[in-house]
Amino acid sequence: MVSLPSDPHNRRTIVNLIIMASLICGLYLIGTAFYAHDFKIPLRSEMDLKDAEKCKNQCRPQGTEVLPEGILAKTSDLEMRPLWGTDLDNNNSSLPVSLLAIAAGIKQKNVVDKIITKFLENGFAVMLFHYDGIVDQWDDLQWARRVIHVSAANQTKWWFAKRFLHPDIVAEYDYIFLWDEDLDVEHFNPSRYISIIKEEGLDISQPALDPGKSEIHHQITVRRRNSKVHRRYYKFRGGGRCYGNSTGPPCLGWVEMMAPVFSKAAWRCSWYLIQNDLIHGWGIDFQLGYCAQGDRKQKVGVVDAEYIVHLGVPSLGGSNHASKVSLTKDVTAKNSTVDNNNLVQPSNSSDIPEADERSEVRRQSYIEMRVFWRRWDKAVESDKCWVDRYAN
Numbered sequence: 532m533v534s535l536p537s538d539p540h541n542r543r544t545i546v547n548l549i550i551m552a553s554l555i556c557g558l559y560l561i562g563t564a565f566y567a568h569d570f571k572i573p574l575r576s577e578m579d580l581k582d583a584e585k586c587k588n589q590c591r592p593q594g595t596e597v598l599p600e601g602i603l604a605k606t607s608d609l610e611m612r613p614l615w616g617t618d619l620d621n622n623n624s625s626l627p628v629s630l631l632a633i634a635a636g637i638k639q640k641n642v643v644d645k646i647i648t649k650f651l652e653n654g655f656a657v658m659l660f661h662y663d664g665i666v667d668q669w670d671d672l673q674w675a676r677r678v679i680h681v682s683a684a685n686q687t688k689w690w691f692a693k694r695f696l697h698p699d700i701v702a703e704y705d706y707i708f709l710w711d712e713d714l715d716v717e718h719f720n721p722s723r724y725i726s727i728i729k730e731e732g733l734d735i736s737q738p739a740l741d742p743g744k745s746e747i748h749h750q751i752t753v754r755r756r757n758s759k760v761h762r763r764y765y766k767f768r769g770g771g772r773c774y775g776n777s778t779g780p781p782c783l784g785w786v787e788m789m790a791p792v793f794s795k796a797a798w799r800c801s802w803y804l805i806q807n808d809l810i811h812g813w814g815i816d817f818q819l820g821y822c823a824q825g826d827r828k829q830k831v832g833v834v835d836a837e838y839i840v841h842l843g844v845p846s847l848g849g850s851n852h853a854s855k856v857s858l859t860k861d862v863t864a865k866n867s868t869v870d871n872n873n874l875v876q877p878s879n880s881s882d883i884p885e886a887d888e889r890s891e892v893r894r895q896s897y898i899e900m901r902v903f904w905r906r907w908d909k910a911v912e913s914d915k916c917w918v919d920r921y922a923n
Contacts, residue, residue: 606702609656609679627656629725630704632696634688635712636663636846644672646716651677653721656704660691662846689805689812698799707793714790715744715840724792724837731760734797734823734830737786739838746843752787754838762832779921784820784827788812789841796824806903811896814903820921827921845889 595603610626631650635643647657657678659669664684669675681695692709701707706725719738728736739754739761740747747753751764763783766773773782793801800822804815820827911917 605699607700608703609658609701611679626703627654628704629654629706629708629721630656630658630701631708631710631721632658632660632688632692633708633710633712634660634662634691636661637665637668638663639712639844639846640669640672642715642842642844643712646710646712646714647674647678649716649719650708650721655708655721658695660686660688660695662686662688662691687810687812689815690810693802693805693807696798696802698795698802701798702795705795707795707798708790709793710790712846713842713844715842717840719837719839724834727759727834727836728792728794728832731832731834732825732830733760733832733834734794734825735786735801735819735827736760736792736832736834737790738792739833739835741838741840745839745841747841748789749781749785749787751781751783751785752833755835758835760832760834760836762828778828780817780820784823784831785816786819786831786833788816790839791819793822794824797822797830806906809899809903811892811899813896813900814907818907 591600592603592605608626609630631647633643633646643659647659650657651674657674659678659680661680661682662685664682666680666682669680681691683691688709688711696707696709706728708721718741724738727733737752740752742753750766751761755761763775763777764773764781765775766782771781777783779785797819801815801819804818804822805812806815820831823830911919
């Protein structure tokens, strides 16, 4: 307990100081309330604090926190815009709703011309990846200035897709067709195809192959007569058998990487599955079912009613598409290894004859597939929160 000084003069001084401090505090509180009322300065209520917490937890693209939410343009498209005369109030209702992206070389110009012409007639946006670096020799085609051209010599479809088809860039398109160049589309109608996969609920699909004219690699892709869609393949003899109780690829939930079609949601997942440095895409096909928006037994399938012909033109390797990567038969050999970080190491291929480049590319593809599976296994092991919906 503190006692006041016994001297009357000192006692009066302390009392005066206490009274003055009390008056100042009172005036401050009254003034603050008056100022806040007149100038509409809200006080921090419990609701304000909740709103502030909601804003704090709002999901925003990294680096945009300094901008108001409404001004953020989070997606884009591949529509070319005129330099002037644009109706900025247009609701974009006439813009393409699906995208064809195709890797092509000038040697397949006639085949690609037919593909792109048909897709443009059906209202598609088109992006043409030039893997041979030749662009100007396409200028004589009437659609040349209507499509997006991207050129990078000796690169694969998956290299282009990883770099130029980010989900936010193609978010305006309902479906993404990521096709090879050696496909005959005489019996294929893109609009009818989309109607079928919408009706069937397919998020990942491909058109069936005409068995009489196509080069067939996997029997599940063969067209079935009098069928609209099939999702399963049966094989009762030989290796790699598929029965009615088979639960995974390649018996079901699988399409070939030659002509896959992705829904917008499936592509967002699939893009992340594509490895930046594994440019041939081998191994990914067996895991794409995880990106189907539901059960892969139902959401992945082959469309029989709209089919194509796989011409089987070798474009990987040779003078028109050489991946300039060489790997020896033994991946631990001196000039070609898989390092501790699972990155494929190229060796010098300057002395490899063109005739051998096709086999070199194929060998590279096998190596990449092994690397992909190793990465998958490591990811599964390290992610303790991930649940494998298709675990046996």
